[in-house]
Amino acid sequence: MASHRRPKQPSRARVSVLTTVAAAAVAVSAQAANAAPSAKPTKDEVKSQVDKLYQQAEQATEKYNGAKEKQEKLQKEISAIQDNVARGQQELNQLRDHLGSVAAGQYRTGGIDPSLQLFLSSDPDDYLDKASTLDQLSGQQVEALKKVQDKQRELAQERAEASAKLKDLAATRTELGNKKSEAQNKLAEAQRLLNSLTAEEKAALEAKEARATRAAERTAMSAGGAVKPASGRVSSAYAAAQSKVGSPYVYGANGPSSFDCSGLTSWAYAQAGIGIPRTSEAQANYGTRIYSQSQLQVGDLVFFFNDLHHVGLYAGNGQVLHAPRPGTVVRYESFGTMGGPFMFGVRV
Secondary structure, eight states, X not given: OOOOOOOOOOOHHHHHHHHHHHHHHHHHHHHHHHOOOOOOOOHHHHHHHHHHHHHHHHHHHHHHHHHHHHHHHHHHHHHHHHHHHHHHHHHHHHHHHHHHHHHHHHHHTTOOOGGGGGGGOSOHHHHHTOHHHHTTSOHHHHHHHHXXXXXXXXXXXXXXXXXXXXXXXXXXXXXXXXXXXXXXXXXXXXXXXXXXXXXXXXXXXXXXXXXHHHHHHHHHHTTTTOSOBSSHHHHHHHHHHHXXXXXXXXXXXXXXXXXXXXXXXXXXHHHTTOOOOSSHHHHTTTSEEEOOGGGOOBTOEEEESTTOOEEEEEEETTEEEEOOSTTOBSEEEEGGGSSSOEEEEEEO
16 A cells, blocks of 8 residues: 655745745845936036046156156266266276286386286286285386276276166156056046036036136236236246146146146246256245245245145136146136145245
8 A cells, every 4th residue: 555655844944044035036126126227427426536537647647757857867867977987998998008008018128027917907906905016016106006996996886876777767667657557547537437428518517617717817817916926037937837828738748839737837937047846746845835825926836735746826816827637728727626725835
């Protein structure tokens, strides 16, 4: 007779697990069904993100400018050292040729004095350290040998210095490439965000910036000469910068047709015969600092952001004349719209 067994019932623990999983699946399905597609950022949100990326790009650009300036300086120093080494080697060869002719003369008259062999040695230091040998030389011979010795030491030091600078140059070139890539990546990301805007949104942002620029220029000009430049040469520098209003911002550029922020300030001062450093960080340490905005004079350098990565020229009435960022031109702008705090001014 066949036996009829009752099917085995699932354990309570297994039922609980299955119930939990099913509930979770239902909840996830409900959330997926009810979830709205991610909202497109507004033009103001895009502008905020783009401004942040432009600040980061400018930070990288100023580091790039510093590395580029250092590279150019190192190349000049290395070239000068190499020229010195070449001249020094020529002088050393002449000294040895002279000593060699003396030795040849002695050989023709009966053989070389053992002490004169010092002059032809590649390591005269080894002999000079021996007093017994020095006793065999005349004062004139000792002087000639020391000249060879000094020239060898000088050349060795210069070659070591050139070698160290070449290593520094290689590291600087690597930094230069890294900072250039960093700036380009930030600019590309900013452009991608801008491209997500409609034509109308882009036009609205551009119109808003244009209105702000015109207002800043009117405010600066309304000073009517009440705020005088610190000196005649500073006045000339400021006038040079004014002549470039409308010139495009290009990262790493220092004129005469395009500029980045420190490129504009260094170019403007150069037109007045005043040489200032290339980067904003270096310019911040060049003159006398002025921390009170009320004490600023037209043409003073003015610095923004905690890391001092942005610089412009004070235009009076709380306005700055500067090269703002990629996609813009040299223009006037209010301190209050710079996107970062005013840190201090510098009077050159």
